[in-house]
Amino acid sequence: MREKAIDARHIKKKFEKDLALDDISFTIDEGEIFGFLGPSGSGKTTTINILTGQLNFYKGDAVIMGKSSQNLSAEHLEKIGLVSDTSGFYEKMTLYNNLIFYSKFYGIQKSRVDDLLKKVGLYDSRNKVAEKLSTGMKQRMLLVRALINRPKVIFLDEPTSGLDPATSRMIHKLILELKAAGTTIFLTTHDMNEATLLCDNLALLHKGRLVEEGKPSELIQKYNVDKKVIIHYFDGHQKTVAFADLGLVLADELENIVSIHSCEPTLEDVFITLTGGKLNV
Structure with a gap:
C-alpha cells in the first residue's frame, strides 16, 4: 500500500x-x-x-x-x-x-x-x-x-x-x-x-x-446516463442509437457502417451536470 x-x-x-x-x-x-x-x-x-x-x-x-x-x-x-x-x-x-x-x-x-x-x-x-x-x-x-x-x-x-x-x-x-x-x-x-x-x-x-x-474514467461512466452511440455510414450520414438497440442495428446494417463512437460525457459535461456552471471560466 x-x-x-x-x-x-x-x-x-x-x-x-x-x-x-x-x-x-x-x-x-x-x-x-x-x-x-x-x-x-x-x-x-x-x-x-x-x-x-x-x-x-x-x-x-x-x-x-x-x-x-x-x-x-x-x-x-x-x-x-x-x-x-x-x-x-x-x-x-x-x-x-x-x-x-x-x-x-x-x-x-x-x-x-x-x-x-x-x-x-x-x-x-x-x-x-x-x-x-x-x-x-x-x-x-x-x-x-x-x-x-x-x-x-x-x-x-x-x-x-x-x-x-x-x-x-x-x-x-x-x-x-x-x-x-x-x-x-x-x-x-x-x-x-x-x-x-x-x-x-x-x-x-x-x-x-x-x-x-x-x-476520470469512473466519473465519466458514472454520469453516462444516456448510454448511446453515434454510428457513421459510408454514404456520409450518421445516427444516434441506444446501447440496447445496437445489436439490432449491427445485424441489419453492418456492411454500411464505417465507425461507431460512444456518446459518453466529458468531464466538462459532468461538472455542468453537478453545478450548472462551466469549468473553463
Missing part, C-alpha cells in the same frame, strides 16, 4: 467574511497525478497556498509528506516544487542565468539544468533575456525551475496554459516521466482532455466545495 503524500481533512478557510474553502477533504498517494479542477475563483489557488504553507486556515488539518502544512521546515520545503501564475523571476537576466542562480542555491550541477531545458524545448533559447520570452516560454522556464531540485511533490497550476499542442505534448511526457520516477503531482487545468489523459484521480471544486471525486 502506498503512503499518503498529501492528506487534507475538513479544511475551512475564510477571507474576512467570505468562505473560500468549505469543509474540503481529499488524500493523494505518493507517485499519483491528482487533478484539482474548478473555474476561476473556486478555491484552487487557495488550496495550493494552504498545502504549501503559504496560508493558514481556521479549521481542519492539512498534512504534506507527513508534516503539517502550517509547520513546514526548510527541509520539507526543499522537497516541494511549485509552478503558478504568480511565480516570479529575474526579468533582466537570461533564461539560463535565472535557472543557474536557482541551481546554485540548491547545489545542483549545470548539467541538470541543461537536460531539463532540452526536455521542454528551451535549450536553444537559453540566452534570451527573460522579459522577452513568450508567455509559453516563461511557463516552461518556471516548470524547469520547479524541477531543478528533484521535488518529491510538485504543484502545477495550469502548466500548459498558452502552449501550442506540440509543446503541451512535450510537457505531458515530462509529467508522466516524473510520475514514473515517483513524484507526486498536484495538477490544476482547464483542459479536460489533459485531465482525462494524465490524472489518476481528480476532484471537482465549485465555490469552495468538493462536488465529486474519483478516477
